[in-house]
Amino acid sequence: MITIDADLQDDPDKIPEMIEHYKNGCEIVYGVRSDRQTDFWFKRNTAESFYKLMNQMDVTMIPDSADFRLMSNRAVYALLKYSERNLFLRGLVPQLGFQARKVYYQRMAQLAGETKYPFKKWLVWRSMELRH
Template sequence: MTKLMIIVPAYNEQEVLQSSIERLWQIENELKQSQQITMDSGILIVDDGSVDQTWPIIEQLHQKQPAISGLRFSRNFGHQAALLAGLTTAVWDADVMITIDADLQDDPEKIPAMIEQYQAGCEIVYGVRSDRQTDSWFKRNTAELFYGLMHKMGVTMIPDSADFRLLSNRAVHALLKYSERGLFLRGLVPQLGFQTGRVEYRRTPRLAGKTKYSLKKMVGLALNGITSLTSIPLRLIFWLGMLACMLAIGMGIFTLTVHLLGKTMQGWSSLMLSLWFIGGVQLMSIGVIGEYLSKVLVEVKHRPRFIVDQHLK
């Protein structure tokens, strides 16, 4: 049989954590009773430096049921680092790992279907949203824009799939060979290959608490994904520079023609437009290059991707 470990990253989730883990534990028990997973399967909760009662709740859950274990970071390292820490810990003991957020907006009732696809031969099973009706207009359209942009830049991603997924032991070992600090698992996992499957579900609103993914964090994650997985923006700088040069040449020809025809022009508007355009291109180009250089700086320092303060086994 299959030993399953459900990995739950949590950051300030005191409002929902208790009920979420109870629901996941019930699902695991049903899988155990149907002999789809082993009796020693469990749940691993990764506390990403919470400042509320998240860790005490994890300790209480562990005391009641030792199969519910916990990792506590020394500080907040981010959602992607929490997922990686859970996978790194579980891979030495579990046959298959499923990652799911603590708010359970992703449907945990699809976990048995994921296990079935794994047992049918899939090494990776993605949870894919069937629609985005629960999202705001802004979030829905920016998500579509992001996935479309990544596709045009040659990045393989699963549209409408976040971090609710199943990974086999072999797939996790392959994933851990990627050593970059700027983690974007949604882009890295599809690069692994292996046989894949998917289950569709409808996302539900949070039962309590507030989302921990602010607009700033979502934009940061998107930028991290782009700069981690493709160098297309650097090439775009070259073509943008070529366009600016062509416009400058065209403006020069136009100005010379007007001069030869004996017509005088004030020229202030065209001059200022050119200055603003060239200045904007230069500043944007420097910003893109700086973004890539900052990633190189972080990578060459080889700092730890996370630091574990406590581990409840």
């Protein structure tokens, strides 16, 4: 299973590379941003602080990855065993313990529409993540 945001910012040209890692035995392949140039200053810095804080709390995360990932059937079924309704996938998927790789890509600017996470909504979302 490959998940990718519909806003066309993640690089679908990286999917064959993800599949190649899967064929070579990886159960999870993370799409990881090579930089955060498309983020505004505040978001870039709070994201960095968030990853540092989570690391201090011993939560294993893949910095600069989001929802662009490949997961094998085994990994998906392991994830489905969690009974929670509001899963924090960025923190949970690395905890599954499967062999994983990273594929780096340059995130593109949003081509159409407008963000579903304007600053105020994004700030509320981040504060909710920190409480969980």
